[in-house]
Amino acid sequence: MSDTLQSITLVRHGMTEWAADGRHTSVTDIGLTREGREEALALWTIFRDNGHQFDGIYTSPLRRARHTAILTGFTDAETQKELHEWRYGRYEGKTTPEIHQEVPDWTIFRCGAPEGESPEDIQQRCCRLLEGWQEHGHHRVLCFSHGHILRALACCWLEVDLAFGDHLHLDAGSISQLGHEHDTPAIIFWNLLPEPNLRPR
Numbered sequence: 001m002s003d004t005l006q007s008i009t010l011v012r013h014g015m016t017e018w019a020a021d022g023r024h025t026s027v028t029d030i031g032l033t034r035e036g037r038e039e040a041l042a043l044w045t046i047f048r049d050n051g052h053q054f055d056g057i058y059t060s061p062l063r064r065a066r067h068t069a070i071l072t073g074f075t076d077a078e079t080q081k082e083l084h085e086w087r088y089g090r091y092e093g094k095t096t097p098e099i100h101q102e103v104p105d106w107t108i109f110r111c112g113a114p115e116g117e118s119p120e121d122i123q124q125r126c127c128r129l130l131e132g133w134q135e136h137g138h139h140r141v142l143c144f145s146h147g148h149i150l151r152a153l154a155c156c157w158l159e160v161d162l163a164f165g166d167h168l169h170l171d172a173g174s175i176s177q178l179g180h181e182h183d184t185p186a187i188i189f190w191n192l193l194p195e196p197n198l199r200p201r
Helices: 034-050 063-071 096-102 119-135 147-158 162-167
Strands: 007-012 056-059 140-145 175-181 184-192
Touching (some): 034 063, 119 147, 147 184
Parallel strands (some): 007 140
Antiparallel strands (some): 175 184
């Protein structure tokens, strides 16, 4: 992607009540559940044990992402509005089966959301993120954000159509990393979850 930007580590926030129910959550600013807090603390253990060297650490402005960053040990994460989740418009709070009753072949990556953001809107937003990090001279970025915007960001990094995001499953409380295979943008690892014994009891 860039001679400057070498890797992006993606952390999806921990579980929320709406995520557990499969409800699309964007502007609704809900907090983490107990499970979500435990997931974030388990991520802290991974970062502590493996070390980290990031020259850019960012979080979505939504509190579920900010709280995940804090519990993971990155209290100095800088808020970046472009990491906000995909805005779902009329689909806010709805589940995919409910949306399929209206539009049977709907997916967010191909269709977008009425009165929300389109795939083109998200493509532009992800490009702004990558360009901004490059302009800052970052080599290794860590970001705390949300399922759909992180999958879209991965598509932009890989230089593939946003519809490929349909094939990228991303769990709450997971870590993924984008980097390079030689000079080609690549997925280094995807949807890594802490071992169950790392989660507080």
